[in-house]
Amino acid sequence: MTAPESNQSVESLKDDIQRHVALTLGSDPFPPRKERYYLGLCYSVRDRLLGQWLETQRSYYDSITKRVYYMSLEFLPGRFLMNYIQALGMEEECREAVRDFGLDLDELLEEEWNPGLGNGGLGRLASCYMDSMATCKIPGYGYGILYDYGIFYQTIVNGYQHEGCDNWLRQDSPWVLRRGHFMFLINFYGRSEAYEDSAGHERFRWVDTESVMAMACDIMVPGHQNGHVTNMRLWKAISTRDFELEHFNRGDYIGAVQSKVESENISKVLYPNDTSPRGKELRLRQQYFFVAATFQDILRRFRKNNYSSFDCFPDQVAVQLNDTHPAISIAELMRILVDDEALTWETAWTICQKTFSYTNHTVLPEALETWSVELIGRMLPRHLQIIFEINRRFLDDVGKRFPGRVDLLRSLSLIAEDDGKQVRMAHLAIIGSHTVNGVAELHSKILKARLFKDFDNLYPGKFTNVTNGITPRRWLMQxxxxxxxxxxxxxxxxxxxxxxxxxxxxxxxxxxxxxxxxxxxxxxxxxxxxxxxxxxxxxxxxxxxxxxxxxxxxxxxxxxxxxxxxxxxxxxxxxxxxxxxxxxxxxxxxxxxxxxxxxxxxxxxxxxxxxxxxxxxxxxxxxxxxxxxxxxxxxxxxxxxxxxxxxxxxxxxxxxxxxxxxxxxxxxxxxxxxxxxxxxxxxxxxxxxxxxxxxxxxxxxxxxxxxxxxxxxxxxxxxxxxxxxxxxxxxxxxxxxxxxxxxxxxxxxxxxxxxxxxxxxxxxxxxxxxxxxxxxxxxxxxxxxxxxxxxxxxxxSSDRAIMEYARNIWKVSPLT
Ligand code: Z15
CATH class of the missing domain: 3.40.50.2000 (Glycogen Phosphorylase B;)
Structure with missing residues (x-):
């Protein structure tokens, strides 16, 4: 892969930069200007990675291997350009090419805006893990949201923090590949309706919903000089045509535009609270939006391989929940399997537990996510029903194993009764997963000995540790x-x-x-x-x-x-x-x-x-x-x-x-x-x-x-x-x-x-x-x-961490 190919020469790079400045940006290449040549270089580098990316994605299909879905509401990749250049092994060539135009590569690099699609440690960890999945050739994807506004831009005025908008997509990013043809319909609100199927069984369907489309936007994550390029798929909310038509038919043009804007708000902004969720309705909408879109994508790929039964789903799919933010996935997969695919509850639940694993990132009590039963019931009525049913069966089981332990039932329940009824997302994530891990030895010990002690007693062996890591490519080499x-x-x-x-x-x-x-x-x-x-x-x-x-x-x-x-x-x-x-x-x-x-x-x-x-x-x-x-x-x-x-x-x-x-x-x-x-x-x-x-x-x-x-x-x-x-x-x-x-x-x-x-x-x-x-x-x-x-x-090294996840939790091996 590092062998100099023709398109790796300084001359071909220079040609491409000028061609992109002229023909992609429609800009006069003379005299060379920093901002234009920066973009010209971006497109030239991107061209050189796209082939590797297509090939990598194709190789997944050819080998029909098990894939990892790393689901995270946050990613903090940092600037891409140098990362891509070094992954291609073309740093010297790039330096020389831009030097010949009288420009300095390090100055060009400073032109790039940081994609601030995360708050702090949790988001940056997700990006280190993407880098390591690509470098270790672990087949998989990152899934998240393409926020229009990332973490706020901080200025200090008179010693105080001021927050400004981070409109990072103001200039089109060369790294975000919009897939306008990849759109999934996402439903919200409405109600759950019981009906009898042809065999006379009671079933449920989710009706009278409001909907929005999720559009796929892809970002390449290259491995280090190994020709492997992993995909990070971020969803963007786009209003549905139907939604608009209803208003248009009533002659309500402004109303139509308003509801369009409203539905597109879902992917508008990253919530800036690190380790303290705020229980806001839009945030739950973001969570479900990205979960529902991701599962449609997962199912699309699963079906493409023509499996006769869902029993082999967990042999094809491993889903890692990065904190509880995507934990509603568990209810969503149950809904798909039970309502859409007509599997029995028991079969569906077994598949769920074999598919999911959950990483906990905090023991701070104020950081443990809960959602009010009222809100979930209104926004995701069928999911609430499913959560109640999961809880009923779970508590039944606990009650049988520990008769008379009302205290235990209360501490383990998915529903907290203290201050209005709340769904405890961590409990949902724990019982719906086969493995739960903490992120350092002490942390994992605290999870077992204190925070989730009763769960650890109930499911010996479910809790484990994977100490975090960082990628040496960005944090030392670059x-x-x-x-x-x-x-x-x-x-x-x-x-x-x-x-x-x-x-x-x-x-x-x-x-x-x-x-x-x-x-x-x-x-x-x-x-x-x-x-x-x-x-x-x-x-x-x-x-x-x-x-x-x-x-x-x-x-x-x-x-x-x-x-x-x-x-x-x-x-x-x-x-x-x-x-x-x-x-x-x-x-x-x-x-x-x-x-x-x-x-x-x-x-x-x-x-x-x-x-x-x-x-x-x-x-x-x-x-x-x-x-x-x-x-x-x-x-x-x-x-x-x-x-x-x-x-x-x-x-x-x-x-x-x-x-x-x-x-x-x-x-x-x-x-x-x-x-x-x-x-x-x-x-x-x-x-x-x-x-x-x-x-x-x-x-x-x-x-x-x-x-x-x-x-x-x-x-x-x-x-x-x-x-x-x-x-x-x-x-x-x-x-x-x-x-x-x-x-x-x-x-x-x-x-x-x-x-x-x-x-x-x-x-x-x-x-x-x-x-x-x-x-x-x-x-x-x-x-x-x-x-x-x-x-x-x-x-x-995050390579060590990723290999531990792959071996012990995901059961996937590196591609050869
Ligand atoms: C976050 O950045 C972390 C934990 C959270 O629960 C949330 Cl919501 C955000 C951090 C931890 O505080 C930090 O100790 C850890 O290294 C990091 O996640 C990655 O695991």
Whole structure:
């Protein structure tokens, strides 16, 4: 595949770019203009992948193999162009081709808008998994929604987050292939009607529905230089003709257009809440819309192979539910099999359980999805009936196995009765699946021991773990070319498709010459980032300082506040001249807050206010700088992570299911300061205790403290530095114009019990940060630790994770 073919030459590439500029864009190729040539290059690269894509898709049909359907309401692929170029192995050719036109490839790449079709970790994980499915040649597809508006565009105005529209399709994307002929009808509302079939059996049908069409839009996901191109199919809502006609017939033209617009709203916008569903009707409509469209596509492919019976459906189809967002799939497949295909309930249920598997991504109680019975009953009346029937049979069974255990029935039921009747989507996903997995060892343990304990007792063996992973193609090769080259120069390039090869680097950890080259690369990355920050924010930062990064969604459980308290503490020490082992630091914060999450938005304001005070204080000089980078996204992460010295992974133990940013940092040679939470634990295990900065209460401690006896006020009273920092926040030191502005933050810590145990971990955190500084003062030690982090991160490749899913859950093997 890497053999130079004729269309891989620089000359053919140049011809194609100019041809596309002229004949696809209808633009004069002279003089070469950046935006036009960027698109010309996109189309030329796309041409070279399309053939491989068609061939891959054809090979699936020829071999009639079992396929995986990765269903996710979110994908965060990041920019495509470089990913496609490197997958084709054409980076040098592309550089040269555009250089001959007087252009710079790296500048062209910056023209591309990030497709923000996800919120954070969950969406990015889905994209890493697509990359690995393609690279490992696991036959399958990603399914989701093509939102017109992705995650909002964040700006910071006067220290506050402002949300803007992310109209990413404003310019037609060359990567989205619209399949206007692939349309499925999707129904909503109406009612379920009983009738008698010809054999005299009572059956049900869904009637008087409103409908909308789902149009397929495809995006290619190439494997790394293996000729395999996986498809990501995203649905877009298009109004139905019938729907319009009804109004037109009544002479109601405006009404017709209005209802058309309304139905197309389904795929209009991504909900911006990471880990906190809001129970909005349109969101449920999105979920069912994409589920119903995907199942019509799955059935279309299944039928094409002329199977005589549905019994072999699970031998052809594995459906992975990325969180509970697509969990209504279980009721949909039951409806199809029972109502449309006339299978018995028992047969249909067996097929369902053999088809689905479910990944849980959180144990935060507020994140567990429920939908009111009222809403489901109105929007999906037949599905509600099916859910009730699933529940009835399930509870019957539990009742027989555990007679008299009413408590058990209540805790396991699909229906929660506490605050109005609610359907618990996680329970539906668990009982409708053959396997349920958590995303890191600790997380999976918590699922079994706490959150879903009764289910685990009921179905021993159903719960399992697949620790998350990240793709080394994007997160090392593409994001960090300098480090990749250095690594390649000593151990070759096998690591790109087998990350365990990085372990060969360990032999060089103490080699002074290698250490020096390692430091040079890291220094260069830091300079590049400094230049970017200067360009974007007009703020000058010093690459000689320790780059300390806390970049992720803003959420109380991720404890950005703990970091801020440390910053204020250092600030106070500098001002009072009592700095022990201080190393000049630059603190980077980045991340979005859900627009309705007021506390998180106030945290952003506080970070910026502290930054303003610190950066503007002449007493601080170059000792400490705080920057908040607006609009964190995949391509910003690619710039930040390779320049980090220190990675902040400081969530309250037990609350971060896995984290994947933690893996990206360690892979790029940053050291982690972190709690025993999520995948941090496994990262520390492989990189070694000596190469990780650990602090804080354990998950068991947290559990105990939450059961009673925790007194944050007592900690506040007894720690002078902590008290001082909190008093400064609450009395307006950082907000002189509005002294009580940050009171809600201090109140959550002191008056409302400090649920996230910030105060409980403060002292240990500050002490461990001092150890960080001390290590940083010894470059040979730090560099050794850094190299050993990269060297030992092989386990965290998403290739490893995907192969575990394939072998243990999906039962599919790679194509040969
Ligand atoms: C999300 O990004 C995550 C969990 C969720 O329940 C939702 Cl709705 C969104 C994250 C976890 O917080 C993070 O720990 C994990 O690494 C990531 O999913 C991928 O599993």
């Amino acid at each position: 994001a960090n070319p300098a480090l990749s080259e250095l690594i390649g120069s000593v151990i070759g390039n096998e690591w790109i498709h087998d990350l365990s090869h990085l372990s060969e680097l360990a032999a060089y950890a103490d080699d002074p010459e290698f250490q020096q080259r390692w430091q040079e690369v890291r220094k260069r990355n830091k300079k590049l980032l400094a230049r970017y920050v200067l360009r974007k924010l007009g703020v000058g930062i010093n690459p000689a300082t320790l780059f300390d990064m806390h970049i992720k969604r803003i959420h109380e459980y991720k404890r950005q506040i703990l970091n801020v308290l440390h910053v204020i503490t250092i600030y106070n020490r500098i001002r009072s001249g009592s700095v022990a082992h201080h190393v000049p630091r630059t603190l980077f914060f980045a991340g979005k807050a859900a627009p309705g999450y007021l506390q998180a938005k106030l945290i952003i304001k506080l970070i910026n206010a502290v930054g303003q005070a610190v950066n503007g204080d002449p007493a601080v000089g170059n000792e400490l700088r705080v920057v908040f980078l607006p609009n964190y996204c995949v391509s910003q992460a690619e710039k930040l992570i390779p320049a980090a010295d220190l990675s902040e992974q400081i969530s309250t133990a037990g609350m971060e299911a896995s984290g994947t940013g933690n893996m990206k940092f360690a892979l790029n040679g940053a050291l982690t300061i972190g709690t025993l939470d999520g995948a941090n634990i496994e990262i520390r295990e492989v990189v070694g205790e000596d190469n990780f900065f650990l602090f804080g209460h354990t998950e068991e401690d947290v559990h105990r403290l939450h059961s009673g006896g925790y007194d944050p006020v007592q900690i506040y009273e007894s720690n002078i530095e902590l008290k001082k920092a909190l008093d400064m926040i609450s009395t307006g030191f950082f907000s002189p114009e509005a002294p009580s502005l940050f009171r809600p933050i201090v109140d959550s810590l002191l008056a409302h019990g400090d649920y996230y145990l910030v105060l409980a971990d403060y002292a240990k955190y500050v002490a461990e940060q001092a150890r960080v500084s001390k290590c940083y003062e010894d470059p040979a030690l730090w560099t050794r630790m850094s190299i050993l982090n990269t060297a030992n991160m092989g386990k965290f």
